[in-house]
Amino acid sequence: xxxxxxxxxxLGPVYFLWDGxxxxxxxxxxxxxxxxxxxxxxxxxxxxxxxxxxxxIAEVIERLEAAGKKVTLSTLAMVTLERESRQVRDLIxxxxxxxxxxxxSALGLLRDRPHSIGPLVNVYNAATARxxxxxxxxxxxxxxxLPAASVLQMLAAMPDFSFELFAFGRMPLAISARCAHARSxxxxxxxxxxxxxxxxxxxxLRTLDKQSFLVLNGVQTMSNSCAxxxxxxxxxxxxxxxxxxxxxxxxDMVKVAGLYRAVLDGRMDGEEAISELAEVYPxxxxxxxxxxxxxxxAWVSRGRNAAMGHG
Amino acid sequence: xxxLPPILAKPVDIAPIWLVERVARLxxxxxxxxxxxxxxxxxxYRQTRYGFSPTDLPLHFTVVPAAQQLxxxxxxxxxxDARIEGLLVLLLGLLEGxxxxxxxxxxxxxxxxxxMEAMLALRNALDDSAIDLPRELGALAGPFSPxxxxxxxxxxxxxxxxxxxxxx
Amino acid sequence: xxxICPAGTPAAFREAxxxxxxxxxxxxxxxxxxxxxxxxxxxxxxLRQSIALARSRRVxxxxxLNTFMRAGDEALWYRxxxxxxxxxxxxxxxxxxxxxxxxxxKYPEQRLHVSVQASASNPDAIRxxxxxxxxxxxxxxxxxxVQDIARLTRQIGCEVEVFAFGGLCVMAEGRCSLSSYATxxxxxxxxxxxxxxxxxxxQDGEDLVSELGAYxxxxxxxxxxxxxxxxxxxxxxxxDVAGYAFEDPVSLDVIDEIDALRAAGVSALKIEGRxxxxxxxxEVVSSLKKALRAAPAExxxxxxxxxxxxxxxxxxxxxxxxxWR
Numbered sequence: 001x002x003x004x005x006x007x008x009x010x011l012g013p014v015y016f017l018w019d020g021x022x023x024x025x026x027x028x029x030x031x032x033x034x035x036x037x038x039x040x041x042x043x044x045x046x047x048x049x050x051x052x053x054x055x056x057i058a059e060v061i062e063r064l065e066a067a068g069k070k071v072t073l074s075t076l077a078m079v080t081l082e083r084e085s086r087q088v089r090d091l092i093x094x095x096x097x098x099x100x101x102x103x104x105s106a107l108g109l110l111r112d113r114p115h116s117i118g119p120l121v122n123v124y125n126a127a128t129a130r131x132x133x134x135x136x137x138x139x140x141x142x143x144x145x146l147p148a149a150s151v152l153q154m155l156a157a158m159p160d161f162s163f164e165l166f167a168f169g170r171m172p173l174a175i176s177a178r179c180a181h182a183r184s185x186x187x188x189x190x191x192x193x194x195x196x197x198x199x200x201x202x203x204x205l206r207t208l209d210k211q212s213f214l215v216l217n218g219v220q221t222m223s224n225s226c227a228x229x230x231x232x233x234x235x236x237x238x239x240x241x242x243x244x245x246x247x248x249x250x251x252d253m254v255k256v257a258g259l260y261r262a263v264l265d266g267r268m269d270g271e272e273a274i275s276e277l278a279e280v281y282p283x284x285x286x287x288x289x290x291x292x293x294x295x296x297x298a299w300v301s302r303g304r305n306a307a308m309g310h311g
Numbered sequence: 312x313x314x315l316p317p318i319l320a321k322p323v324d325i326a327p328i329w330l331v332e333r334v335a336r337l338x339x340x341x342x343x344x345x346x347x348x349x350x351x352x353x354x355x356y357r358q359t360r361y362g363f364s365p366t367d368l369p370l371h372f373t374v375v376p377a378a379q380q381l382x383x384x385x386x387x388x389x390x391x392d393a394r395i396e397g398l399l400v401l402l403l404g405l406l407e408g409x410x411x412x413x414x415x416x417x418x419x420x421x422x423x424x425x426x427m428e429a430m431l432a433l434r435n436a437l438d439d440s441a442i443d444l445p446r447e448l449g450a451l452a453g454p455f456s457p458x459x460x461x462x463x464x465x466x467x468x469x470x471x472x473x474x475x476x477x478x479x
Numbered sequence: 480x481x482x483i484c485p486a487g488t489p490a491a492f493r494e495a496x497x498x499x500x501x502x503x504x505x506x507x508x509x510x511x512x513x514x515x516x517x518x519x520x521x522x523x524x525x526l527r528q529s530i531a532l533a534r535s536r537r538v539x540x541x542x543x544l545n546t547f548m549r550a551g552d553e554a555l556w557y558r559x560x561x562x563x564x565x566x567x568x569x570x571x572x573x574x575x576x577x578x579x580x581x582x583x584x585k586y587p588e589q590r591l592h593v594s595v596q597a598s599a600s601n602p603d604a605i606r607x608x609x610x611x612x613x614x615x616x617x618x619x620x621x622x623x624x625v626q627d628i629a630r631l632t633r634q635i636g637c638e639v640e641v642f643a644f645g646g647l648c649v650m651a652e653g654r655c656s657l658s659s660y661a662t663x664x665x666x667x668x669x670x671x672x673x674x675x676x677x678x679x680x681x682q683d684g685e686d687l688v689s690e691l692g693a694y695x696x697x698x699x700x701x702x703x704x705x706x707x708x709x710x711x712x713x714x715x716x717x718x719d720v721a722g723y724a725f726e727d728p729v730s731l732d733v734i735d736e737i738d739a740l741r742a743a744g745v746s747a748l749k750i751e752g753r754x755x756x757x758x759x760x761x762e763v764v765s766s767l768k769k770a771l772r773a774a775p776a777e778x779x780x781x782x783x784x785x786x787x788x789x790x791x792x793x794x795x796x797x798x799x800x801x802x803w804r
Contacts, residue, residue: 078651079601080623082630088603104599108607122597122653122667124547127577135611145656145665146550153550173657174650174711177622177798180725184717189804205724206716207695213715214657216724221650223660289663295692296660352488352518408490411759414788417705417728422687427675428517435518438756439488 006264007237009257010038010164012119012141012247013074013100015172016217017049017197024056026248031060031067034257038243039064040100040116042074042091045175046218047084048192061097072098075106077120078175078219100141111135119143119166119245120175124150126157139164141245144171144227147293148236155239162242167229168256169247170202170215170222171287171296181216189219201250212285213297223296225287228277230263231270231302232291251281270302328370332383335372339381341447350376352436359429362391365399393425393433403467408438480740481747482771483541483640484764487519491757492529495538498764502539504572505529505753511559512543513574513596514753515670523562530567539569543753545594546670547575557581564589572618573597574653574667579612593617595642596653596666602634609637616640618749620652624801625736629743638746644763644782645751646790647731647797649711657710661692673709689713697728704728706790728791733799734770734782759788 011030014023030039041060043050061071073095075088085105092099092109101107102118117140123129129140141164142151155163179189181196181203196203202215202222212224226249233244244264246256259276262268274286289298343349350357357377364371373382373389388394395402397420404410405421412434415421423430445467449460484500486492495503506512508520521529530540542563548556556578563571564586571589573579574596582591595618599605608614616638619628632639650657652666659665662677673691681688685701689708696713699705706712706728715724731751733740740748748771750763766785770778786794797803 078598078622078654079604080627085601085603103601104597104604104607105601106603108603108610111607111610120654122547122575124575124668125550125553125577127548127553127580128575129577131576131580131611143656145659145668150550157550171656171660173660174655176650176711176725178649178725178804184720184724188802190801203717208698208714208716208721209695210716211694213694214660216717221657221725290656290659293663295663296656297693298663354517356517408757411756411762411788413707413755413790414759417790417792418787419687419699419702419705422680422682424680424682427678427680431519431675432517434756435488435516439490439518441490 007233007241008037008243009035009261009264010040010141010243010245011036011253011257012166012169012245013041013044014248015045015170015220015222016200016202016248016250017046017052017194018200018250019197020052020056022200023053024060026253027056027060028063029254030257031063031069033254035261036246036257037070038072039069040072040074040118044074044077044102044118044120045220046179046196047076047081047087048189049194049196049218050087052194052197070098072100072116074100074118075102077102077118077172078177079103079105080177098138101137107132107135110137114138117141120172126154129154129158129161129163133158133161138162139243141166141243144173145290145296148232148291149293151236151241151291152239155236155241159240163240164243164245165229165233165236165241166227166247167233167244168260169227169249170224171227171247171290172220172222173214173296174221176219176221179219180221181218184216192218223287225285225297225299226281227288227290228274228286229288229291230260230273230277232288233264234270237264249281249284255280328383328385331370332381335383336381337451338444338447339374340379341451342442343376343379345447345450346440346442349436349440352439353432356429356432359393359426359433360391361429361433362388362394362425363402364388364394364396365402366396367398391425393423393427393430395421395423395430397421400467403444405434406437407442407444408440480737480745480771481640482764482767483747483749485645485750485753485755485760486529487514487516487753487755488757489521489525489529491753491755491760492521493532494757494761495764496533496536498761499768500538500764502541502569502747503529503533504541504543504749506543506545507559507562509555509559510546510549510668510670511556513545513594513666513670514543515546516675516754519754523566526563526568527566534567540567541570541572541592542568543572543594544578545572545574545596547596547667548577549668553577560586570616576612579608579614583612587613590615592640594653595620595648598651598653600651602631605631605635605637609635616746618642621648621731622651622798625739625743625799626801628740628745628799632744639744640747640749641733641740641745642731642751643733643737643740643748644767644785645730645755646707647726647729647751647795649726655711661694661710663692673707678708704792712790726795727793729793729795730789730791731797732782732785732789732794733796734767734778736796736799737771737778738775762788 100116182192445463452459481501484495574594
């Protein structure tokens with residue numbers, strides 16, 4: 001793998017529960033219009049949701065590949081049931097596509113096969129990255145929590161390895177055996193009636209002082225703010241970052257990809273991209289605090305003006 | 312709830328500040344001398360101004376460990392970095408590590424304000440120090456040592472009696 | 480089943496040994512372990528003395544190095560592992576693959592336990608840890624039911640340790656950035672969750688308000704039992720309804736499941752609470768020790784008084800019971 005000055009764009013899996021047709025049409029449009037090279041897809045958050053996207057996976061992959069996208073299949077983030085273990089084993093055994101590991105079971109099963117590591121596996125340092133690379137990992141999307149100093153250390157330690165950065169989207173912050181989303185509607189995980197499908201962009205959770213804070217997405221808890229690292233990428237790209245990940249939100253992801261591509265190609269200024277993003281994904285606060293070694297919810301602007309409207 | 316027995320609270324209440332302060336300082340410097348490890352565990356929080364406000368006494372104790380400084384005041388609580396409030400026996404129980412601070416906080420018997428990290432450092436440092444107040448008091452009492460220590464132990468037992476959150 | 484007991488200070492270590500611990504776990508006074516709180520934990524010398532005490536009483540010492548190594552500062556974690564091995568730790572409790580690889584390679588004879596922070600929640604995950612790092616024991620995340628644990632234990636070739644009493648993570652351990660999202664400091668990177676440095680308690684009339692960083696976490700009415708200001712046990716609003724979105728302020732207590740866990744093949748029960756005082760450690764360890772030997776009918780009475788020391792003064796069996804989900 002070579003280091004280029006222009007990293008590729010990658011689209012992460014849809015973390016939310018979208019109904020089958022919405023999910024399919026989203027990827028069709030990505031295939032047709034979005035300037036992304038890599039697409040990772042498949043249910044990652046909750047095994048109960050799998051049947052929503054399953055009927056459409058084949059046609060989606062076909063359309064994406066016909067458009068020249070490289071497709072990777074994502075594994076479940078948390079595997080506790082026998083049924084879930086089987087799903088991961090079957091996926092890894094049968095897949096003709098590279099697989100992205102999002103839990104430890106997949107790491108074991110993928111040994112000596114080329115694969116990717118997702119942002120839900122804890123890779124905080126080059127020693128861990130090397131351990132995983134020695135077992136066949138070829139690309140690692142780093143956890144959103146990592147500060148730039150750590151990312152730069154790892155890029156420097158493994159200059160020929162493909163590292164990917166979570167650079168757009170509400171950040172996955174936690175996962176639980178308990179479904180807070182179902183619970184908030186008086187249901188339990190085992191009898192959830194797929195209620196999380198009611199909020200295709202997450203269910204907002206506020207503090208008692210009405211401050212926006214988190215969103216619930218089934219068993220996953222995400223940031224209310226949307227990570228936007230578009231104006232922070234240059235030094236990381238300079239240091240050898242290979243891929244930039246966009247995590248699908250319920251907004252125009254084609255436009256989002258276009259803006260990131262334009263900035264990476266040097267055709268657009270980061271600050272301009274940020275103000276355009278605010279129109280593409282309105283009413284959502286942006287954050288980049290983790291990268292700047294602050295609280296993840298913080299927004300650190302390069303110039304004074306960039307903070308306006310997003311602070 | 313076992314607050315301070317009136318027979319003890321009353322004299323402390325009417326005693327002149329300088330006398331209370333003098334006794335408290337004696338105990339304080341005795342404890343510091345006997346437990347140098349406490350300092351090490353406190354680390355940077357030695358500089359912290361800690362406030363102790365027994366809810367059953369009209370007094371406030373302010374302590375800065377690094378300066379070996381202890382002052383006693385009445386009325387409005389003085390300005391401190393971190394303050395803990397509760398019944399005197401509980402505050403003394405904490406000092407000795409006989410009570411679990413978290414448990415007392417959960418039950419709302421203690422309240423803490425200000426720099427929580429400093430408060431946590433103090434709690435942890437005290438917890439490791441194996442301070443035995445009756446013994447420290449006794450050590451200060453010279454020839455009356457066994458008598459003072461014994462009386463203090465008796466009072467402690469009585470005061471902490473019947474609380475779920477006390478052990479030993 | 481072994482009883483694995485917490486110690487945040489040498490004094491708590493002594494109490495745990497006195498109270499009948501089979502093993503005591505502890506950490507160094509820095510960010511190499513997940514209870515990196517001010518005034519807590521062990522210097523090298525304190526660990527040496529504590530291990531000597533434990534040995535003389537035939538008690539084991541486990542050293543937790545269960546945070547994730549900060550890129551560029553790996554030496555801090557490697558040195559901690561070197562020292563723990565040299566001081567005679569009976570096991571190292573690790574979460575970071577890079578650190579596991581280091582220990583497995585440099586000290587192949589050293590017993591390696593997988594921390595709950597590694598989040599090994601299924602047989603394939605555990606097989607990976609055995610195959611890749613020679614893990615001898617895994618501490619299971621608190622996301623599994625007793626039935627899940629039984630099924631899992633039958634399928635794997637290493638010992639299983641589970642949490643039996645104390646603090647309860649609602650989220651899968653080691654996979655939670657809620658704390659750092661609000662404060663910049665996380666269990667994984669800094670060894671702290673909802674760090675004291677960012678906690679404020681405020682009296683608002685009769686109410687006690689807890690704040691973490693810029694966020695209100697809870698508001699307790701007069702006399703209402705309170706809890707730690709951890710995000711997963713905070714009170715929040717969803718729509719127009721305010722309540723505990725994830726979990727109430729409660730502690731874990733699975734004493735009622737002791738027989739089921741033993742039958743499931745569990746090797747060791749772990750007590751959470753390195754941040755608690757020695758009085759807590761002494762009480763919980765001796766109560767659980769008695770409960771392990773007692774007839775099932777007597778257990779409830781033995782542990783009833785522990786509840787008063789628990790967060791929110793209430794306990795739950797958490798994920799061990801399927802209905803919790």
